[in-house]
Amino acid sequence: MADSASSISPSSKELRSDMTMATNIARAAASAANSNxxxxxxxxxTSSTWPFSPSSSSSSSTNTIDIAVLDxxxxxxxxxxxxxxxxxxxxARPKRTYDGHLLLFSTQNADKGSGKPGDASLSQRVEMMTLMAKDVERIQSASGYPANVAVGLVDKPLIFAKSTLTWDLLKQQQSHDQHSRAAAASPRLHWVVxxxxxxxxxxxxxxxSAPEFEQQCSQFFEKERTTFVCARRDPSSYPQTAADGEEQGGDAKEKARRGEDKLLESEYVAPWVREGSIGMLDIDPEQAKMSSTRIxxxxxxxSxxxxxxxxxxxGLVPPSLVEYLIESRVYRDDGV
Ligand SMILES: Nc1ncnc2c1ncn2[C@@H]1O[C@H](COP(=O)(O)OP(=O)(O)OP(=O)(O)O)[C@@H](O)[C@H]1O
Ligand SMILES: NC(=O)c1ccc[n+]([C@@H]2O[C@H](COP(=O)(O)O)[C@@H](O)[C@H]2O)c1
Incomplete structure (x- = not known):
């Protein structure tokens, strides 16, 4: 599926029109950012009833609407x-694709607060998310799947809290749509991390506290039936976690693999792995080495x-982002 991304570059007319739309969306999002x-x-x-578009519910072989969330x-x-x-x-087997995709940005980061100087602004991130969403729509359509994508903003930094807020939004959308098939569908979120x-x-x-953590795990995995789909990442692409650091000997990849196993076998994680609520994924090895820092x-x-x-x-960014990153001069001005 990732390979199909290489073949769907937008035409320059499509790209111009997407860029204009992305700018308008970003402007509206930034001006509403301070509302309470x-x-x-x-x-x-993609549609005003996202994720409950008629195509997504009718294409599902089950009555569950499985949504991938990229946070x-x-x-x-x-x-x-x-x-x-x-x-x-x-x-969510035997489905071959998720029924919907959500790109989610937190205006508060768990470790970095509201961001560092020189980072992209909120408007620029919304522009980039919208362009990426348009790429996802094109890739899905070119692969013969329905396109059903959304871009969202949230003000909480931690995943369990964000997931419950996303769940609340879905329930709200569903209650507006009492008479369609959506009313009977049951949404399920899959956090791809x-x-x-x-x-x-x-x-x-x-x-x-530990009891609060356990209560949030139970809400996430049991009540809302949410999952984590976790990609192995090349250790060169992110700062070491403490789990990698504790592992002795071997090369960095072996250490990282042992760190992964250790986490998956640990007290708080193993039960959800056994239940099928956490799954590991291998992506293309070149992509596994990528990071936003490198870009x-x-x-x-x-030079x-x-x-x-x-x-x-x-080779590094979604197709529509190439021209955007060159033209906007994001990360290049302001001496950073
Ligand atoms: N190369 C990669 N392989 C697998 N997962 C990745 C990779 N790059 C990012 N992710 C995952 O994507 C999600 C969003 O990551 P994030 O936006 O922090 O990107 P990043 O590349 O890690 O950023 P930065 O380099 O600025 O720290 C996280 O769950 C992260 O683990
Ligand atoms: N306990 C948590 O839920 C927790 C803690 C730190 C980061 N995160 C997530 O990791 C993602 C990537 O974070 P960074 O941008 O800090 O690398 C964030 O979007 C955030 O949701 C989650």
């Missing part, structure tokens, strides 16, 4: 993020010219 609403706010969706800083999105979002629904994120979700330091460094690198940057970006 909490929860998940959709700023773009990211979008700073900027990479081909690895695209591969995660378009990965096969390993915990890399190993570093799965590791952090299970660190007690993020929660007020930001490339964009800032004054690489515009054509060189464009060439490298083609």
């Amino acid at each position: 609403t909490s929860g998940v706010r959709l700023v773009y969706s 990211s800083s979008f700073n900027p999105p990479s081909r690895a993020h695209l591969a995660l979002l378009l990965s096969p629904p390993i915990l 890399g190993f570093d994120t799965l590791y952090r979700v299970f660190q007690l330091k993020y929660y007020a 930001r460094s490339l964009l800032k690198d004054e 690489v010219g515009e054509d060189g940057k464009r060439e490298q970006l083609r």
Whole structure:
């Protein structure tokens, strides 16, 4: 599926029209950012009834609507993020694709607050998310699947809380649509994450107490039937987790693999692995090495010219992002 991304570059007319739409959406999202609403706010969706489009419910062989959630800083999105979002629904077999896709950005990060100077602004992230959503729509259609994508913003940093807010939004959308097939469908969220994120979700330091963490696990896995689909990440692409650091000897990849096994076998994680609520995924090894940090460094690198940057970006970011990153000069100005 990730390979099909290479063959769906938008025409320049499509790209211009998507960029204009993305800018308008970003403007509206930024001007509403200070309003006091909490929860998940959709700023773009393929259809107004997302995720309950008629095509998604009728194409499902079960009455469950399985939705992949890519929760990211979008700073900027990479081909690895695209591969995660378009990965096969390993915990929703025999489906060959998710019924819906959600790109979600938290305006508050668990470890970095509201961001670092030199990061992309909220408007730029919404623009990039919208362009990526349009790429996902094109890839799904080119693969013969219905396109059913949304872009959302949320003001909570931790996944369990964000997931419940996403769940609340789905229930709300469903209650507006009493008479369609959607009313009988049961949505299920699948958080597509890399190993570093799965590791952090299970660190007690993020929660007020162990009982509160356990209550949130139970709400996420049991009440809402949500899952984690976790991609193995090349250790060169992210700062070491404590789990990797404790492992002695061997090369970095072996250490990372042992760190993964250790987490999956640990007290708080193993029961959900056994239940089939956490699954591991291998993505393309080149994509597993990617990080947003590396893409930001490339964009800032004054020794690489515009054509060189464009060439490298083609392999690193979703198709519509290549021109956007060059033209917007994001990460390059302001001396950062
Ligand atoms: N190369 C990759 N392989 C597998 N998962 C990845 C990869 N890159 C990012 N992810 C996952 O995608 C999700 C969003 O990641 P995030 O936006 O923090 O990107 P990042 O590349 O890690 O960013 P940065 O380099 O700025 O820290 C996380 O769950 C992360 O683990
Ligand atoms: N305990 C948690 O739920 C927890 C902690 C830290 C990061 N995260 C997630 O990891 C994702 C990536 O975070 P960074 O941008 O900090 O790498 C974030 O979107 C966040 O949701 C979750």
